[in-house]
Every structure is written in C-alpha cells, then in structure tokens.
Amino acid sequence: MNSRKAIILTAVVTLFFAVFFLFPVIMVIGEAFVDRDGGLTLAYFSQVFVNPVYLEGLWNALLLGVTSTLATLLIAFPLALLTHRYRFPLKSPLSALILVPLVLPPFVGAVGVKQMLGVKGALNAFLEKLGLMDPAAPMDWLGEGRFWGIVVMNALHLYPILYMNIAASLAHLDPAMEEAAQNLGCSPWRRLRRITMPLTMPGIFAGGAIVFIWSFTELGVPLVFDYSRVAPVQIFDGLKDLESNPFPYALVAVMLIISSAVFLLSKALLGRSRLGTAPRPKGRNVERVLKGWKGWAITLVFAGVFLLASLPHMGVILLSSATDWYGSVFPEQLTGAHYEEALGHPLVVPSIQNSLLYASGAMVVDLVLGLAIAWVIVRSTIRGRALLDALVMLPLAVPGLVLAFGYLALAQEGRAFSFLVGVNGNPAALLIIAYAVRRLPYVVRAAVAGLQQSNVTLEEAALSLGAPPLRMMKRIALPLLSANLLAGGILAFAFAMLEVSDSLILAQQAEHFPITKAIYALLNTLGNGYELASALGVWAMVFLGISIVGAVSLAGKRGGLFRM
Amino acid sequence: MDAIRADSIVKDFGDVRALNGVSLGVESGELFFLLGGSGCGKTTLLRCIAGLEEPTSGQIFFDGEDVTALPTHKREAAMVFQSYALWPHMTVGQNIGFGLEERKVAKNEIAERVREVLEMVRMPGFESRGIDQMSGGQQQRVSLARALVVKPKCLLLDEPLSNLDALLRLEMRSEIRRIVKENGLTGVYVTHDQAEALSMADRLAVMDGGRVQQVGTPEQIYRNPRTAYVASFIGETNLLEAKVKNATDRQGVAVETDAGELIGRNTDDHWTPAPGEKVQVSIRPEAIRILPEGGQLEGRVVETMYLGESIQYRVRISQGVEMQVSEMNPRAVLEEGSRVGLEMQVEDVVVLRE
Numbered sequence: 001m002n003s004r005k006a007i008i009l010t011a012v013v014t015l016f017f018a019v020f021f022l023f024p025v026i027m028v029i030g031e032a033f034v035d036r037d038g039g040l041t042l043a044y045f046s047q048v049f050v051n052p053v054y055l056e057g058l059w060n061a062l063l064l065g066v067t068s069t070l071a072t073l074l075i076a077f078p079l080a081l082l083t084h085r086y087r088f089p090l091k092s093p094l095s096a097l098i099l100v101p102l103v104l105p106p107f108v109g110a111v112g113v114k115q116m117l118g119v120k121g122a123l124n125a126f127l128e129k130l131g132l133m134d135p136a137a138p139m140d141w142l143g144e145g146r147f148w149g150i151v152v153m154n155a156l157h158l159y160p161i162l163y164m165n166i167a168a169s170l171a172h173l174d175p176a177m178e179e180a181a182q183n184l185g186c187s188p189w190r191r192l193r194r195i196t197m198p199l200t201m202p203g204i205f206a207g208g209a210i211v212f213i214w215s216f217t218e219l220g221v222p223l224v225f226d227y228s229r230v231a232p233v234q235i236f237d238g239l240k241d242l243e244s245n246p247f248p249y250a251l252v253a254v255m256l257i258i259s260s261a262v263f264l265l266s267k268a269l270l271g272r273s274r275l276g277t278a279p280r281p282k283g284r285n286v287e288r289v290l291k292g293w294k295g296w297a298i299t300l301v302f303a304g305v306f307l308l309a310s311l312p313h314m315g316v317i318l319l320s321s322a323t324d325w326y327g328s329v330f331p332e333q334l335t336g337a338h339y340e341e342a343l344g345h346p347l348v349v350p351s352i353q354n355s356l357l358y359a360s361g362a363m364v365v366d367l368v369l370g371l372a373i374a375w376v377i378v379r380s381t382i383r384g385r386a387l388l389d390a391l392v393m394l395p396l397a398v399p400g401l402v403l404a405f406g407y408l409a410l411a412q413e414g415r416a417f418s419f420l421v422g423v424n425g426n427p428a429a430l431l432i433i434a435y436a437v438r439r440l441p442y443v444v445r446a447a448v449a450g451l452q453q454s455n456v457t458l459e460e461a462a463l464s465l466g467a468p469p470l471r472m473m474k475r476i477a478l479p480l481l482s483a484n485l486l487a488g489g490i491l492a493f494a495f496a497m498l499e500v501s502d503s504l505i506l507a508q509q510a511e512h513f514p515i516t517k518a519i520y521a522l523l524n525t526l527g528n529g530y531e532l533a534s535a536l537g538v539w540a541m542v543f544l545g546i547s548i549v550g551a552v553s554l555a556g557k558r559g560g561l562f563r564m
Numbered sequence: 565m566d567a568i569r570a571d572s573i574v575k576d577f578g579d580v581r582a583l584n585g586v587s588l589g590v591e592s593g594e595l596f597f598l599l600g601g602s603g604c605g606k607t608t609l610l611r612c613i614a615g616l617e618e619p620t621s622g623q624i625f626f627d628g629e630d631v632t633a634l635p636t637h638k639r640e641a642a643m644v645f646q647s648y649a650l651w652p653h654m655t656v657g658q659n660i661g662f663g664l665e666e667r668k669v670a671k672n673e674i675a676e677r678v679r680e681v682l683e684m685v686r687m688p689g690f691e692s693r694g695i696d697q698m699s700g701g702q703q704q705r706v707s708l709a710r711a712l713v714v715k716p717k718c719l720l721l722d723e724p725l726s727n728l729d730a731l732l733r734l735e736m737r738s739e740i741r742r743i744v745k746e747n748g749l750t751g752v753y754v755t756h757d758q759a760e761a762l763s764m765a766d767r768l769a770v771m772d773g774g775r776v777q778q779v780g781t782p783e784q785i786y787r788n789p790r791t792a793y794v795a796s797f798i799g800e801t802n803l804l805e806a807k808v809k810n811a812t813d814r815q816g817v818a819v820e821t822d823a824g825e826l827i828g829r830n831t832d833d834h835w836t837p838a839p840g841e842k843v844q845v846s847i848r849p850e851a852i853r854i855l856p857e858g859g860q861l862e863g864r865v866v867e868t869m870y871l872g873e874s875i876q877y878r879v880r881i882s883q884g885v886e887m888q889v890s891e892m893n894p895r896a897v898l899e900e901g902s903r904v905g906l907e908m909q910v911e912d913v914v915v916l917r918e
C-alpha cells in the first residue's frame with residue numbers, strides 16, 4: 001500500500017482513538033488527582049487505601065479476579081489439552097458448543113442462579129425432598145457464598161477465552177518437542193509439566209490477562225447477587241453523588257492502574273519467552289483416536305462443562321416461563337404469559353430496539369476502523385505500525401467501567417463530549433462509540449488474521465491488471481476477507497448486546513435503555529419483575545444465539561479472535 | 565527507443581539496500597531476463613517496474629514516458645506471479661475476464677477473448693472450472709492467460725515456473741516464449757535458473773548485490789563473461805587465480821597461474837591488464853580437451869563421473885589446483901589415477917579483472 005495513504009489512515013484512526021479512548025481514560029485518572037480548587041492532590045488516591053470500606057472493596061475485587069482466573073484455568077487447560085491430544089466421539093460439535101457460554105450473558109444467568117440457590121430456591125427444595133435438609137432451617141447459599149457464586153459464574157462464563165488461547169498455543173507447538181521428551185524417557189505427567197505447560201505459557205498469559213481484567217472489573221454479576229462490597233459496585237453506587245464525592249474517580253484510577261499493570265506484565269512475559277512467534281509446524285496431526293469408554297468419557301466431560309455453564313441460563317428460561325417457582329425443584333406450571341406480558345411492558349420492546357441499534361452501530365464502526373487498522377498493520381510498511389497494533393489492543397486492558405466513567409463525566413453540559421448527547425439525553429452516539437472502542441481489538445485481530453492468511457499477491461495481481469485500489473478492495477480483498485470480517489463483526493455485535501458497564505452508566509432515561517439496563521431495572525421492580533427480566537433475558541439470548549452460531553460457523557479458525 | 569527503461573534505480577528497505585543504482589533498457593518485443601541468486605534484487609526491480617514498489621530514487625520509463633509516480637493499475641504492465649495469485653473466489657473464466665471488465669470491455673467480447681486466450685494456453689473449455697480443481701501446471705497457464713488477455717504494454721513474469729516439476733518446466737519454457745513472441749509482447753522475466761534464462765531470453769541482465777553485473781545475449785554472456793561472478797553463475801567454469809605476465813602478447817594476455825602459464829583473452833573493453841596485476845582466469849569444462857599427454861597443463865585424474873553423453877573428470881594439477889573437465893561423446897573412460905594432459909584454445913581462456 002501507498003505509504004501516504006497509510007499515514008493518513010493511521011492519523012485518522014489514531015485521532016479517533018486519542019479522542020474516544022485515551023482522552024476519557026486520562027481524564028478519569030486526572031480527576032482522581034485534582035482537588036476541588038484545581039490543584040494536584042494525592043488525598044483522594046491515598047484515601048482509597050485508608051478507608052476500610054474502599055480497601056475491602058478493592059481487596060475483594062482483586063481476590064475475585066485472581067480466584068476467577070485460577071478457576072477458569074482449571075476448566076480451560078484440561079479441555080484444551082484433551083482436544084489437542086485426542087479424537088473422541090462428537091468432537092467437532094462439542095468443540096464449538098463449549099465456546100457458547102462466552103456469549104451467554106452472565107448478568108442474565110445470575111438471575112437464574114439466584115432463583116436456584118435462594119433460600120426458597122430449587123436446590124434447597126431438592127435437598128428437602130431428599131430429606132437432607134431441615135425445611136425449618138434452610139441454607140442461604142448465596143448469603144454465605146456470594147463471593148464463590150460470582151467466581152463460579154465468572155469461570156463458567158470466561159473459560160472459552162482461555163481455552164481458545166491455550167488451544168491455539170498447543171496447535172502452534174511442534175509435536176516433535178513432545179515426542180523428543182517421550183523419546184528421552186519422560187513419563188506423560190512429567191512431559192506435561194516440563195514441556196507442554198511451559199510451552200503453552202504464552203497462551204495462558206494472553207488469555208489469563210484478559211480473564212483477570214474481565215473478572216476484576218465485573219459489575220453485572222455482583223450487582224445481581226447484591227454483593228456490594230466490591231470495588232466495581234462501589235463505583236457504580238458512587239455515581240449517584242458524584243458531585244459531592246470524588247472517591248469513585250480515585251477508585252477507578254486504582255483499578256485502571258492494576259489492570260494495565262497485569263496487561264503489561266503478561267505482554268512483557270509473552271515478549272520475553274519468544275514462544276509465541278515459533279513457526280507453526282507443518283500439518284502434522286497428533287490427535288490420537290480414543291475408542292470405547294475412554295473416548296466417551298471425554299465426550300461426557302465436554303458435555304458436562306457445557307451443561308454446567310449453561311445451567312444458569314436454563315434457570316432463566318425456566319423462570320421466564322414459570323407461573324410460580326418458589327420452594328420447589330421445578331416450576332409448578334409452565335406458561336408463556338411472561339413473554340406476552342414482557343412484550344407489552346414499556347421497557348422491553350424499546351430496549352430490544354435500542355440494543356439492536358446501538359450494537360449494530362458499534363459493529364459498523366468497528367468494521368470500518370478494524371479493517372483500516374488491520375490494513376495498515378499487515379499491508380503497509382510505515383514506521384510505527386507496530387505501535388498502532390499495540391495501541392488498538394489497549395482497550396482490553398482498560399475496564400469498561402473506567403471508560404464508561406470517563407464518558408459520563410465528559411458528556412456533562414459544557415464538557416467535550418456533550419455534543420454527542422442527543423435530544424432528551426439520548427445516549428445513542430455515546431453508547432455506540434463506547435461499545436465500539438472496547439470491541440475494536442476483536443475486530444482488528446479478526447481482520448489481521450484474515451489479511452495475513454490471504455496472500456498479498458492476490459491483491460497485487462488485480463492492481464497489475466488495471467483495477468484501481470478501491471475496485472480491487474471491493475472485488476478481491478473484501479470478498480476474500482469476508483468470513484473473518486463477518487466473524488469479528490458478529491462478535492463485536494454480540495458483546496455490545498450484553499455489555500453491562502457502559503449500558504448501566506450511560507443510559508439514563510427509560511426510553512433509551514439497552515437490554516442489559518432494562519433487565520437491571522426490571523430486577524429492581526416489585527411484583528413479577530424477575531420473571532419479566534428473565535423473559536427479556538431469553539429474548540436477548542435468542543438474538544445472540546443466532547448471531548453467534550453464524551459467527552462460529554463462519555470463523556472457521558478458532559482462537560484468532562481472542563489472542564493478544 | 566526502449567519500451568522499458570530503468571534509470572539509476574535505488575531501493576532501500578529500512579537499512580537494507582536492495583537495488584543500488586540499476587540502469588537498463590528493454591527493447592520493444594524483446595523477452596528480457598533478470599537473472600541472479602536470491603537476494604540479488606531481481607524481484608525488487610521487477611516490482612518497481614510493475615509499480616508495486618516505489619523506488620527510493622531513480623526513474624522508470626515506458627516508451628520514453630516517466631511512469632515512476634504512476635500507480636500500478638494505470639501502468640498496463642500485467643504481472644504473472646510466482647504463486648500464480650489466482651483468486652479463489654472466482655472461476656477460471658472470471659479470473660481471466662477480470663482485467664477486461666476493469667477496462668470496460670463489452671460482455672460478449674470478454675467471453676470471446678477469454679475463450680481465445682484459453683485456446684492459446686491450450687486449455688479450451690476451462691471457463692467454469694474452480695481454481696482448486698486444477699493442477700499446478702494448469703494454474704500456471706491460467707495465470708499467464710489472465711495477464712495476456714488484456715494485451716498489456718509489457719508482460720512481467722516473476723519466477724513463473726519455479727513451482728512446477730522439472731518436466732513441465734521444460735515444456736512451459738518453449739510455450740511461454742512462443743506465446744510472448746506470437747503476441748509481439750515485451751516481456752521481463754525474473755528467474756534464478758540460468759538454464760531457463762539461456763534457453764528463453766533474447767537478452768538477459770545478470771544481477772548481484774543490487775547491481776547489474778552484465779547485460780547481453782545468452783551467447784555473449786556465456787562466451788564473454790566480464791566478471792568472475794557472471795562466469796561462475798552462468799554455466800560451470802574453472803576459476804584460477806593468476807598474475808599477468810605479459811599483457812600485450814601477440815596471441816593474447818599471458819598469465820601465470822599456480823598450475824602453469826596460460827594465454828587467454830580479455831573480454832572487457834574498458835580494461836587493459838597491466839603486468840603483475842592479479843587476475844582470475846575462467847575456463848569452461850567443455851572447452852578443455854583431455855589428452856594422454858601434452859597440452860598446456862598436466863595432471864592426474866582424481867574423480868570420474870560417467871553421465872552417458874559425457875564424462876566429467878576432476879583433474880588434479882600440480883600444487884593442489886583442481887580442474888573440472890568434461891568430455892563429450894566419450895568412447896572410453898579414463899581410470900582414476902591416470903596421468904593426463906589438458907589442452908585449451910586461447911579464445912576459451914578468459915582473463916577476468918580481480
């Protein structure tokens with residue numbers, strides 16, 4: 001590509017990025033260090049570490065991040081290893097199916113879990129029926145174990161990210177390395193510990209960092225579980241009196257610093273190991289066919305993980321179609337009434353429309369930007385394209401909460417982004433950009449992978465036969481990239497549909513609520529709010545299910561989308 | 565006027581200088597070869613001509629017109645890629661018709677010309693085939709047809725035969741030359757295969773280290789190499805280190821090698837060897853006659869390789885100097901260890917500047 005065009009593209013993209021990503025983030029950090037009179041201060045910042053409430057919230061968030069990551073690894077590593085080493089019955093549908101939980105909104109699933117694990121929930125009813133629990137003194141599972149409930153929800157939601165990263169690392173591993181160890185007399189377990197594990201570290205670090213940041217800053221699940229002693233929820237609660245209380249800013253700044261540190265650390269470890277860049281061994285299949293009960297045992301493990309991960313959402317489906325589900329294992333009677341009622345509720349239909357609008361807007365923005373960025377990264381030779389590559393990955397390190405916070409502050413009257421707020425405080429433009437910025441890395445990765453796979457001479461041939469660059473894009477480059485772009489775009493769409501932080505913070509009026517905020521609002525309504533929320537959740541899952549099945553079947557190659 | 569002219573082309577990739585002031589001209593209707601080892605800059609030069617790379621400095625002219633700043637798609641220089649670069653989402657017919665569509669040719673004329681060109685590359689009726697339904701040789705022909713059909717000002721070929729097996733490569737050599745000549749095209753052809761260049765080229769440029777070493781017809785290059793690099797890259801040769809003894813000998817240049825005294829000729833008009841100057845001497849193996857005794861040099865056969873139509877001997881001359889000698893149509897094989905004499909004509913002994 002012509003370097004002048006590349007430089008212009010880079011400049012435009014960088015400007016967009018600077019305005020809508022760096023600026024709000026820096027602004028948030030700035031607010032944390034500026035006092036009421038505009039002077040620099042460390043008071044708020046240090047207060048966070050003195051105030052026992054905030055300190056506890058941060059500590060809990062950190063603990064949540066670490067334990068969720070470990071729990072995720074515990075699920076993901078064995079799965080990745082099994083699928084790398086063995087062929088077992090139903091392998092290909094199951095390998096696709098176990099990725100599905102990633103797009104089941106944990107926020108919605110939490111509603112189902114609450115129903116099942118509550119004092120009068122399904123689990124207790126089941127135990128009472130078996131006579132294992134005294135009906136007079138039921139166990140409050142979520143009261144005692146909210147923390148672990150969140151960890152389990154996070155792990156069951158996020159393990160696909162780690163799974164895909166580890167699977168990709170294993171696929172890049174030269175089988176000869178393992179065979180050499182075997183050949184030198186290394187037992188299978190020692191081989192796993194001394195050869196396979198160290199060589200998959202790039203995948204573990206890359207995925208682990210994303211999982212950590214995600215669960216460290218998770219807002220939705222703690223909110224549904226009423227777990228308020230964790231930093232993200234404290235920040236969310238602090239929004240109400242932001243004018244008088246600057247501490248949420250300081251808390252956000254601390255979370256940002258921790259997230260960035262983890263991100264940079266994983267990058268540094270990844271860079272030093274140089275394992276990530278090892279060339280892919282040529283088409284050697286190391287899968288062993290497992291026959292009989294051994295094969296089926298692995299099939300069972302995969303199916304079990306999927307069932308476990310989708311259990312909360314099945315709870316949601318049951319709840320949404322239950323006349324009454326209180327103190328019993330299963331709902332007494334099933335009904336479609338909630339769906340009907342939900343469609344008549346003033347929050348529901350507009351929220352679905354809003355979410356579709358916001359998410360598809362974000363997808364379009366991401367596709368245009370992602371393609372331009374990937375083009376510069378892969379096809380141009382300008383200096384600084386590696387920097388651009390690193391820059392667009394940064395949103396992975398920045399919690400949604402931080403960005404949402406920055407946008408909220410900048411959208412106030414008289415601030416830089418106030419022009420983005422529409423009539424009656426319509427947050428559409430704001431939400432579209434916020435969604436787009438945070439999903440950009442996935443689309444860029446998808447487009448980069450596609451461009452790298454497609455030989456550049458295919459494009460050069462079109463130019464040399466007289467097609468001007470734009471025609472060449474339309475007739476050659478885009479058709480060849482379409483599968484990757486579609487996969488990346490649909491993923492961006494799906495994540496935007498179930499986004500929590502930006503949605504909860506930036507949408508203020510009921511008529512502008514996206515689905516997630518509508519669900520949150522319904523949960524706080526008396527009467528049948530839970531059932532209506534579930535019904536809306538099911539609607540959302542239906543939309544997502546359709547888009548994801550499309551994305552997975554188009555993407556072909558797993559792993560490319562979530563690699564750093 | 566040259567159809568294509570490169571004038572002092574320099575191309576840097578970061579700190580690496582791929583082309584270091586290359587100038588050459590390609591005449592209209594000529595099949596011109598760029599020949600050299602990997603990294604010599606030949607492909608970079610071709611890509612500069614195609615407009616796929618922008619020279620750091622220097623100019624490219626088509627028919628006397630400066631096209632250095634002209635983008636690829638306006639140059640009318642169709643390229644055949646080493647990887648063929650056939651678009652997998654289009655059929656054979658769509659691939660070939662692409663360039664015509666871009667030139668806004670009418671639909672029925674496109675169909676007609678696609679049919680014609682497929683006949684020319686001996687693949688009639690392949691229009692609706694998918695790209696992955698063809699063998700490497702067929703893909704090669706389609707990629708050639710795709711470039712030919714637009715009747716380009718010049719045809720650029722980047723190692724087009726390197727992915728084919730040996731037999732097919734031989735067949736395609738004459739095929740490509742026939743097509744280029746029949747259509748009166750100007751062609752620039754990049755290869756590292758000297759046999760390909762010698763057998764197909766009207767003229768060729770031998771490149772090394774980002775520079776053109778020598779330009780000429782295959783015969784000129786083979787018979788009159790001007791540098792040791794050219795002599796050893798094109799064909800096989802024996803290179804001996806030597807010192808000039810008498811530069812103005814009546815018969816030629818007399819030099820003293822480790823093996824003995826030889827008389828040779830100078831191929832470089834811009835150079836007059838001076839007595840005492842260090843030089844190299846190049847003698848082709850097939851230019852040496854092997855005799856039971858006599859000749860300018862004497863030695864002992866240390867290795868014999870029987871190839872049917874010829875025998876290749878490795879002969880050790882005194883003081884550890886060895887020479888390759890090939891004898892065509894051999895009637896008998898000399899045993900290893902036998903003493904032999906080597907005889908050569910003055911015009912086959914080329915004295916090269918160090």
